[in-house]
Every structure is written in C-alpha cells, then in structure tokens.
Amino acid sequence: MAFEFPLDPLLRVQQSLERQEELALQEILVRIAEVQRRIDALAKDVARSRQQLEEKLRQTLPAGEVDAITRQIEGALVSRQELANSLQELLRQREAQTRKYQEAHQRRRTLSDMRDSQRETWLHERARVEQKFVDDVFGARAQRK
Numbered sequence: 544m545a546f547e548f549p550l551d552p553l554l555r556v557q558q559s560l561e562r563q564e565e566l567a568l569q570e571i572l573v574r575i576a577e578v579q580r581r582i583d584a585l586a587k588d589v590a591r592s593r594q595q596l597e598e599k600l601r602q603t604l605p606a607g608e609v610d611a612i613t614r615q616i617e618g619a620l621v622s623r624q625e626l627a628n629s630l631q632e633l634l635r636q637r638e639a640q641t642r643k644y645q646e647a648h649q650r651r652r653t654l655s656d657m658r659d660s661q662r663e664t665w666l667h668e669r670a671r672v673e674q675k676f677v678d679d680v681f682g683a684r685a686q687r688k
Contacts, residue, residue: 546665548658557651564644571637578630585623592616 548554596612 546662548661550654550657554651554654554658557647557654561644561647561651564640564647568637568640568644571633571640575630575633575637578626578633582623582626582630585619585626589616589619589623592619 592612592615596609596616599608599612
C-alpha cells in the first residue's frame with residue numbers, strides 16, 4: 544500500500560496558486576525593469592540634448608532650432624516624470640504582490656510540511672510493521688526447531 548496524503552488535491556491547488564502569484568510578481572518585476580530602462584534612456588537623451596543645445600548656443604543659430612531642442616528636452620523631462628510616477632506605482636504593486644506570493648508560499652509550505660510529516664510517520668509505521676513481520680517469521684522458525 545502506497546502512501547496517500549488526504550490533502551493532496553488541496554496541496555496541488557496551493558502549488559498552482561503559489562505559481563500564479565510568483566508569475567504575477569515576475570511580470571511586475573519585468574515591467575519595473577522596462578520602465579527603469581526607459582527612464583535611463585530618457586535621462587541619457589536629455590543629457591545629450593542639453594549638451595547639443597550648449598554647443599549650438601556657442602554658435603549663431605536660428606531661434607527656431609534652439610526652441611526645437613528646448614521643447615525636445617522639456618518633452619523628455621515630462622515623459623521621464625510620467626515614467627517615474629509609473630515606476631512608483633509599480634513598486635507599490637511589487638510590494639503588494641510580494642506579500643501575496645509570500646502568503647501563498649507559506650500556505651503551500653505548511654501543507655508540504657504536513658505531507659512530509661505524515662509520510663515520515665507512515666514510513667516509520669511501515670518499517671515497524673515489516674520488522675514485526677520479520678521478527679514473527681524468525682520466531683516461528685525458532686519454535687519449529
């Protein structure tokens with residue numbers, strides 16, 4: 544007779560829920576990395592545009608060109624601020640999702656520990672029964688002699 548854990552269906556559900564929470568957390572982490580990458584790219588663009596503007600200001604150039612570069616910088620700064628706000632929201636989501644994942648992990652871990660404990664008890668009982676059988680066989684042989 545093989546070991547049967549009566550809560551196996553519940554354990555499988557908990558494992559599935561834990562995996563779903565983990566995947567949701569990973570998705571948020573990927574989004575955070577993407578937003579951070581975009582923020583970094585915009586920061587580099589702003590720095591490059593400011594340097595370009597400084598170089599152009601040393602030369603004689605039309606006001607329209609200066610205005611275009613200035614608007615480009617302002618647009619990048621606005622986009623960067625929007626991304627920073629988005630990043631803050633994603634960080635809040637990450638914290639909430641981390642808590643959800645940890646709770647799911649703990650519930651699954653509790654069931655796994657219960658299963659392991661019951662399996663260990665079952666193995667000890669099985670070993671005890673088998674040892675008793677072997678003892679009985681040797682005892683019966685000894686009585687026949």
